[in-house]
Structure formats: structure tokens, C-alpha cells
Amino acid sequence: MVNLIGKRTLQLLAGGALMLFATVASAQYVWVDANGTKQFSDRPPPPGVPAKNIIKSPTAAAVAPKTDDVQAPASKPMSADDKVPPSLADREAEYRKRAKAKEDEQKKASEEATRKAANKVACESARSYKRTLELGMRVSSTDKNGERSFIDDAQRTSEIARANKAIAEACK
Structure with missing residues (x-):
């Protein structure tokens, strides 16, 4: 009887571990290389592979990028044409201004x-x-x-x- 309970617990633990690893295994890239062969990898395809040849890529939530793979975007100086998004305080002030104008309009009406x-x-x-x-x-x-x-x-x-x-x- 004790042996039966031990086996069942072991089976459940093994099944749980397999399910955990299944999410990692789904984070796969699939692409067709220059020879027409399907390639499977957990790393992105080489830069020379066109986007139309990439069959599958993991979602951003499924795999986190590695710090050595991530390159910092090249920063360019801001020009006068670039719009800076308003800060939270600016948006709040605009909201209050619109709310006050609406309230005044309703009062006047x-x-x-x-x-x-x-x-x-x-x-x-x-x-x-x-x-x-x-x-x-x-x-x-x-x-x-x-x-x-x-x-x-x-x-x-x-x-x-x-x-x-x-x-x-x-x-x-």
C-alpha cells in the first residue's frame, strides 16, 4: 500500500516537471535556411534569413531575451520636430482643465x-x-x-x- 502511494506521487511529480519544461520547449524558432532545410532552434535565426522564411518565433512572454543578445538601440539626437509625450502631471492638468470647462458649460446651460x-x-x-x-x-x-x-x-x-x-x- 505504501509503495503504491509512493509511485503515484512520483508519477505526479514527473508529469508536473514535464509540463513545466513544455513551456520552455514551445519557445522555439523555426525557419527555412538557404538550402531549403527546416531549422529548429531556441535562438533567433541568423540575420541573413529573410522574414518570409521564418515559420515560427516565440512570443515575447514565452521567452525572455538574454542580456548578451540584446543590443542597445542607437540613440539619435532629438530634433525640434520630435514630440515629447506629455508627462502624467501634464495629462492630469489637461484632464482637470477639460473637466472644469465641461462643468462651466453645464452650469451655464x-x-x-x-x-x-x-x-x-x-x-x-x-x-x-x-x-x-x-x-x-x-x-x-x-x-x-x-x-x-x-x-x-x-x-x-x-x-x-x-x-x-x-x-x-x-x-x-
């Missing part, structure tokens, strides 16, 4: 909508008052002492003129 709604109410109120005056209905007013009185024809005419002025301002 909201205030404009409120103003238009108030003008609409004032316009309707002035038109209604003017209709009441023109129909000759009795309109009362209160004086300083709180006494109620009705307007006469002269006051009615001045009130109609005042209503017309209010309509001209509110009903644009």
Missing part, C-alpha cells in the same frame, strides 16, 4: 434653461394680465392703507402699456 423658464412664466403672466385689462374686467388694487379700490380707465390704459412693456421684455 443650466442657468440659461432656468432663465428661459422664468421668462416663459413671466411672459404668460403678462399676457394673461393684459387680456384681463383689455376685456374690461374689474381689476382691484390696494393702496398704502390697505384699502381696496378698483382702477379707472386712465389707470387701465397705463397698466396695459406696462403689460405691453413686460411682454416685450419677457417674450423675446
Whole structure:
């Protein structure tokens, strides 16, 4: 019984090791050389091999480049035409600027909508008052002492003129 458990554990460990090495084995280059023979290697093909002859190359995640194989790119001096990408602080400042502009635009639109709604109410109120005056209905007013009185024809005419002025301002 103990021997059976030992064999099973050994088999599982061997299988796990094979699976680990399988990822390394998949990091292979395959290319066709000048003689037409397929070449298999864990190193890239020689520089003389055209790109159309390279059949398979590993992904960057599958194999890490060796430090002695990697050459530093030749640096060239920056010209005035080269654009330097903005830093994180610059991008953050631009974002905040756009957000502030959007917020200001929304606030302005909201205030404009409120103003238009108030003008609409004032316009309707002035038109209604003017209709009441023109129909000759009795309109009362209160004086300083709180006494109620009705307007006469002269006051009615001045009130109609005042209503017309209010309509001209509110009903644009």
C-alpha cells in the first residue's frame, strides 16, 4: 500500500516537471535556411534569413531575451520636430482643465434653461394680465392703507402699456 502511494506521487511529480519544461520547449524558432532545410532552434535565426522564411518565433512572454543578445538601440539626437509625450502631471492638468470647462458649460446651460423658464412664466403672466385689462374686467388694487379700490380707465390704459412693456421684455 505504501509503495503504491509512493509511485503515484512520483508519477505526479514527473508529469508536473514535464509540463513545466513544455513551456520552455514551445519557445522555439523555426525557419527555412538557404538550402531549403527546416531549422529548429531556441535562438533567433541568423540575420541573413529573410522574414518570409521564418515559420515560427516565440512570443515575447514565452521567452525572455538574454542580456548578451540584446543590443542597445542607437540613440539619435532629438530634433525640434520630435514630440515629447506629455508627462502624467501634464495629462492630469489637461484632464482637470477639460473637466472644469465641461462643468462651466453645464452650469451655464443650466442657468440659461432656468432663465428661459422664468421668462416663459413671466411672459404668460403678462399676457394673461393684459387680456384681463383689455376685456374690461374689474381689476382691484390696494393702496398704502390697505384699502381696496378698483382702477379707472386712465389707470387701465397705463397698466396695459406696462403689460405691453413686460411682454416685450419677457417674450423675446
